[in-house]
Amino acid sequence: MNRRTFISRLSLAATPALAATPREETHTLVHVFLRGGADTLNMFVPYADDRYHRLRPGLAIPAREAIRLNDHYALHPAMKPLEPLFKSGRLGVVQSVGVDNTSGSHFDCQDQMEHGDSMHGSPAGGGWLGRFLRQQGSTSALAAVAIGTALPESLRGAPAASVLERIGDIGFKNTQDADGIVKVLEGMYGGEPGLLGRRGIETLELFRRISAMPGDGGSPEHGAQYPRDSFGSGLREIARLIKAGLGLQVACIDLGGWDTHFFQGGTTGPQAERIQTLAEGLAALDTDLKDHRNRYTVMVATEFGRRIYENASLGTDHGRGFALMALGDRVKGGRVLGSWPIQAEEDLNLNTPGPGGLHAETDYRAVFAEVLHACFGPSVAMAKVFPQARLPAVGLM
Secondary structure (H helix, E strand, C coil): CCHHHHHHHHCCCCCCCCCCCCCCCCCEEEEEEECCCCCHHHCEECCCCHHHHHHCCCCCCCCCCCEECCCCCEECHHHHHHHHHHHCCCEEEEEEEECCCCCCCHHHHHHHHHHCCCCCCCCCCCCHHHHHHHHHCCCCCCCEEEECCCCCHHHCCCCCCEEECCHHHCCCCCCCCHHHHHHHHHHHHCCCCCCCHHHHHHHHHHHHHHHCCCCCCCCCHHHCCCCCCHHHHHHHHHHHHHHHCCCCCEEEEEECCCCCCCCCCCCCCHHHHHHHHHHHHHHHHHHHCHHHHHHEEEEEEECCCECCCCCCCCCCCECCCEEEEEEECCCCCCCEECCCCCCCHHHHCCCCCCCCCCCCCEEHHHHHHHHHHHHHCCCCCHHHHCCCCCCCCCCCC
16 A cells, blocks of 8 residues: 555545544443334234234234233244343334334335434434434444445445444455554554644554454354344444454344345244344344443334235235334334234225334333433434434333
8 A cells, every 4th residue: 555545545634623532431322223114013912812813814923932921022032032031121122113204115224214304304414323323423334334335325424434344344354464564554654643643553453453353253152053144243242342342333234135025934034044143143242242332222213114915926015103122222122012902904005005013102202312322321412313303201211
């Protein structure tokens, strides 16, 4: 890498007002996005409702096979790894969360949710997590991380955000003298604040600390076993960053494959496999971070749920409300919030255009805001993160 390229990559705004030291003991919000519109009705099963079984004769999870949580709800059998987390009060659920978009479009609903917008009113500009990070002055190179190959819309406008698949993508390659390289570069550019400046020096320090981490990724702690796929490896990288204390505030990771129009399956099948990956991944993360549980919260959302009834292809079509999950010590778990019974498709669609399914009873922004408040305190100005939104208490956190 030549001098010009090096400086162009590191010389962000270098004024003292914008510079920030990485926060050693910060809380981390892990945002998991289930892309494709997850059928959460078959994840948190209303096994006691006869209508559920009647409208899904081929897809409903039999009550005898579901993992009962209370007198009304049960877990899909593939959610077994999350049962102890729910029963210990660390996993909570809000039923019927959604956007006010009735288009049924994956793109439109994902875009609205990631931007933190409503169909009514002016666009807020950028992503909701980007606005939060700007407000926090989060300029550290690892304040926000997206696992994958592209920056999610939710992080648009953030002062700094990194996109990576592995921590090994950052730092110095093929060398055992990271400290020496950092010292040389600091000597070359540290006296040129207009070119490198404090933020560049902080980036070099992050490189040094990342390079000092175990090259093989280290072993997950407490016997945690992540799924052997990109989702599992991504969660493992997030756990490493949290344990390393590098000032990570937000980590975003996607899990796709939820658009189950055809042959969705019940206790087995394509959706059950996705559910198992999600449950095993979250359980492994929680086990791996057992000694750091006061330092992170996981929030799991999707762009919309599915319709209450199964279609002619033994699948489910695009719906509205979904069940949002949150995991962590700051969650008031062990409960499924939200009223029931919820209007069925045929009731909901009498005078309402667009897809039916579960009524979107709770504005997704109210839940997102409550999670942010619990993670980062009352100093977060929610009116700037979610302008024009009414944000009533949900009771999840």
